[in-house]
Amino acid sequence: MNMQITDTSAIVTGGASGLGFATASALAAKGxxxxxLDLAGSIEKAEKVEGVTYVEAxxxxxxxxxxxxxxxxxxxxxxxxxxxxxxxxxxxxLSKKGPHDLNLYAKVIQINLIxxxxxxxxxxxxxxxxxxxxxxxxxxxxxxxxxxxxxxQIGQVAYSSSKGGVVGMTLPAARDLAxxxxxxxxxxxxxxxTPMLATVSEEFRATLAAGVPFPKRLxxxxxxxxxxxxxxxHDYLNGEVIRMDGSxxxxxx
Numbered sequence: 679m680n681m682q683i684t685d686t687s688a689i690v691t692g693g694a695s696g697l698g699f700a701t702a703s704a705l706a707a708k709g710x711x712x713x714x715l716d717l718a719g720s721i722e723k724a725e726k727v728e729g730v731t732y733v734e735a736x737x738x739x740x741x742x743x744x745x746x747x748x749x750x751x752x753x754x755x756x757x758x759x760x761x762x763x764x765x766x767x768x769x770x771x772l773s774k775k776g777p778h779d780l781n782l783y784a785k786v787i788q789i790n791l792i793x794x795x796x797x798x799x800x801x802x803x804x805x806x807x808x809x810x811x812x813x814x815x816x817x818x819x820x821x822x823x824x825x826x827x828x829x830x831q832i833g834q835v836a837y838s839s840s841k842g843g844v845v846g847m848t849l850p851a852a853r854d855l856a857x858x859x860x861x862x863x864x865x866x867x868x869x870x871x872t873p874m875l876a877t878v879s880e881e882f883r884a885t886l887a888a889g890v891p892f893p894k895r896l897x898x899x900x901x902x903x904x905x906x907x908x909x910x911x912h913d914y915l916n917g918e919v920i921r922m923d924g925s926x927x928x929x930x931x
Contacts, residue, residue: 681757681815681910684709687750691715691737691797692763694724696872697822700899701760701906702730708907710758713750715743715797737763737793743800751804757817759801760906764790764822764840768833783836790840791847794821798851798862806858815913816859820906821848823866825921829928841866845919852917861916863909868923870897890924897922 688705692698693714702714706729715735716724724732733749735742750756765786769778798819805817823844830838844864852862869875869886875896878886887895905922909915 698762
């Protein structure tokens with residue numbers, strides 16, 4: 679069964695740039711009314727796209743997320759949620775500066791893992807209230823993990839922990855929401871050309887690309903969006919994590 683996207687509402691977190699922006703644009707192009715959640719500073723710099731409404735919301739704040747969900751659900755049946763909001767600071771368990779900063783570790787978990795859970799939970803409540811489609815389907819929630827969930831590198835202890843949590847959430851969330859006709863899937867991207875990577879040099883980028891078995895290049899945000907649309911369209915995909923990484927398995931450093 680193909681889930682209808684046209685004239686439905688969709689929420690994309692981290693929607694002002696990178697994976698989120700590409701996904702919000704792709705959903706809007708398919709006729710969805712997209713609500714792109716992000717922080718004010720990111721929204722100010724975001725490109726305006728027809729069909730995409732930017733909503734200022736911190737994914738870790740239940741009230742802000744609830745308000746955004748209410749706005750989206752009030753604009754038409756909420757069928758799609760894609761969680762792309764996240765941060766990736768580096769830090770070793772022990773470095774020359776001493777032990778890993780606990781507040782930084784907690785912040786990464788708070789945004790990447792708890793933020794994902796917060797949006798998933800509040801959006802699921804709204805999706806569950808929509809009219810059921812064929813096979814009692816109501817919608818799909820796609821979360822973003824990372825290959826770092828499986829082979830996190832030196833300095834990625836906080837990031838890998840948070841993304842490992844997203845992987846671990848996938849199947850039980852899908853099982854919890856099955857009776858409501860809501861699927862839960864996760865995409866685990868490899869090294870993608872996003873603003874997070876914009877700060878690294880061309881040489882370092884070339885080194886990263888050389889480490890990918892095939893194709894020997896970095897991934898693109900529009901490829902993530904393409905995969906998200908394929909997951910939305912394919913209703914037998916549920917409770918699974920799909921690696922999108924050119925068969926990359928990351929080395930320690």
